[in-house]
Amino acid sequence: KYEKIWLIFGVTCLVVFLSIVGVSAFTNDHHSPAGGIQQIDPEKVRETAPFNEPGVKQLDEDTYQATIIAMAFGYEPQDLKVPAGKEIIFKVASTDVVHSFTIDNTNVNMMVVPGQVTTKSYTFDKPGKYLILCNEYCGTGHHYMFTEIEVT
Ligand code: CUA
Structure with missing residues (x-):
């Protein structure tokens, strides 16, 4: 009799344990990290927006x-052209x-750390050619x- 109770208890514990592991694995997958760091799979950069269309894009009148x-x-694309006096958000x-x-x-x-999207806003005061390195x-x-x- 006792053996049967212990067996049921053991099986119940195992089931509870496995479901906790399963649930936490599932929520980790879908959890977006705090702190606003946008994550990206380094192997899927080119398939992930906005990196599927690299280059300069106008967002509104004063922002690019x-x-x-x-x-x-190297960097892609090679030919970058932005206006002076406007906010440029680099990603x-x-x-x-x-x-x-x-x-x-x-x-x-x-x-630029693989796995993360690095963002910085900058406004150029003066026109000209700037070296990116x-x-x-x-x-x-x-x-x-x-x-x-x-x-x-
Ligand atoms: Cu890339 Cu040094």
Whole structure:
């Protein structure tokens, strides 16, 4: 008699335990992390909006969004053109390792960690050509990782 009660108790515990594990695994999958960091699968950057259409897009009269993919060893797209005096929201994601997105002569200097969307807003005062470069050592081609942004 006692054995049967213990068996039922054991099985019940097991079922409860498994369902807790199952539920927490499920909720973890669908949980968006606190703190506003947008996560992205590095292997699916190109399929994930807005990175499926990298480049500059006008959001409203005073705001533009520049979506850029960082990878070993370059940035995509290569031809970036934005207006001066307007807010530019940069969104950068890496498809491989840690890079940086650094615009020379500005305070834009952000680390691009794979798995995260890095966002920074910046307004260029003066038109001209600005150098974009990688400040994080990312491999043998690190020194060749740069591009230009044209501010008009
Ligand atoms: Cu990318 Cu250094």
